[in-house]
Amino acid sequence: MGKSAVLWFRKGLRLHDNLALLEACKDATHVYPVFIIDPHFVGPGKVGVNRYRFLLECLTDLDTSLKTKYNSRLIVLRGNPLDVMRSLLKDKQPFAVDKLCYEFDSEPYARSRDAEVTKIAKEGGVEVTVSPGHTLFDLDEILKKFKGTPPLSYGPFVKMVESIGPPQTDKDAPAAIPAPPAAVLGKVDESYSVPTLQEMGCEETPHNGVLRGGETVGLQRLHDVTRNEKWIATFEKPKTKPTDFNPASTTQMSPYMKFGCVSARKFYHHLLAIYKRHKGHSQPPVSLLGQLYWREFFYTVGYATNNYDRMAGNKICRQIAWVNNEEWIEAWQQGKTGYPWIDAAMRQLRREGWMHHLARHAVACFLTRGDLFCSWEVGAKTFDELLIDADWSINNGNWMWLSCSCFFYQFFRIYHPSTFAKKYDPTGAYVRRYVPELRHMPDKYVYEPWKAPKAVQEEAKCIIGQDYPEPIVDHAEASQECKDRMKAAYDEHKAIKRAPKSEMKPDPDDEEEDDEEGEEEDDDEDYSIYKPLDGTNKRSRKGKKASPKKKTKA
Known part of the structure; x- marks a missing residue:
């Protein structure tokens, strides 16, 4: 039997x-x-x-x-x-x-x-x-390769997992699944059915996004995005546009990976089949395969790290005396900071449950080390609530990264809350979509409406401070204060480590620690996550800094 x-x-x-x-x-x-x-x-x-x-x-x-x-x-x-x-x-x-x-x-x-x-x-x-x-590789097997302590740099991680060999081939759905007895099946609709949003205590709101749940939709999306093989083969994530919508400039496969609607192995082998037909395809960390490896990277570090989702007791996280201003946090969460690019991104998040990775980077930098100096834990919890693709390992890892609490240490590289999006969307179509108060604002002022003369504001039917908030901080002043505070925190970290009787273990990425000495300027480049594959960070093997790229400040 x-x-x-x-x-x-x-x-x-x-x-x-x-x-x-x-x-x-x-x-x-x-x-x-x-x-x-x-x-x-x-x-x-x-x-x-x-x-x-x-x-x-x-x-x-x-x-x-x-x-x-x-x-x-x-x-x-x-x-x-x-x-x-x-x-x-x-x-x-x-x-x-x-x-x-x-x-x-x-x-x-x-x-x-x-x-x-x-x-x-x-x-x-x-x-x-x-x-x-749920992952490409067995996480315990990866940790054994690293003797229980995974690296905090992407390059060494990728080299190690690639040495393991490719993940096993994805399996088809079973030909048959023995069903429950008829007596149980007969009770499903009455007693064991899928609940509604209202039954779960959620308000039944309109479906504002384009992302629908389920294996059927997920597999169709995978088919649709991989049909354009040239796009897949040449995909480089930093070159995608954060202000694109309907359609977005990325695959938007992340929610289906988070819920396991689409197998990571299936996605992986789809990519490899395309890469074999297209020589000279893009490579990690920026390729689509690189994105799957980023997922494995954060899953591995999260699996191996106690208190990974908080600063206290987290051995890989810099201890920084964040200052949580509740009024500023509320303004950031509701998309009412007075900075249209930041507000548009946060309103898209609240409305649709998704935003582009560069938008996530920008709002995270703004909340933490860029302007408000509020804890990354606040941001991580907000994303964990509102993102459809909120994934514990990836979300917390990215927030530590973007706040320069771990993985990445060039805290002087700051996303400008006004100028960063201009190069992607000079007319502000994205801002006008998600911040409708500014839909009539001239292009010249759509990213910095407080600079518009009163007559222009009146003609645009948007009085700053009345119809749309004034900036909650002055970026130039706030960002400098954040840099000063970050430098003080880093200096304290160094002092503790160099104390004669310190029992702290060496920082795995200690060679990058001195990068805060670089040129301190607002930076419109995406430096926050796509480091060179060898794990270096604007520093040569001999420790000599690369010459900073000259940029014109906005």
């Missing part, structure tokens, strides 16, 4: 290349596809409406595929996963099972949860099988 297995969906919301699903189907008479609505992720400040809508769309699509292709259904249970699993695995309610299968999740909350669930399963005599699948 075959076994009854539970396939516990968390991420990995797909049927293709799902190793946990294939494991559940082995020797099974019945497979119960289960998703648990976890209250841990519900509530103010947890998950915004755009991401919750995307999740529910993923679940609906999964249920539809199971129903139409396999005569099965997705069983949605609600409650604390430990309570739900205790009832299911020990009390055999609402149905009895012999085996529990799920995909490995590297996040701290998930690891703690899964360890407790495994204990419950053993107490109930239920076999547990954990499969890889």
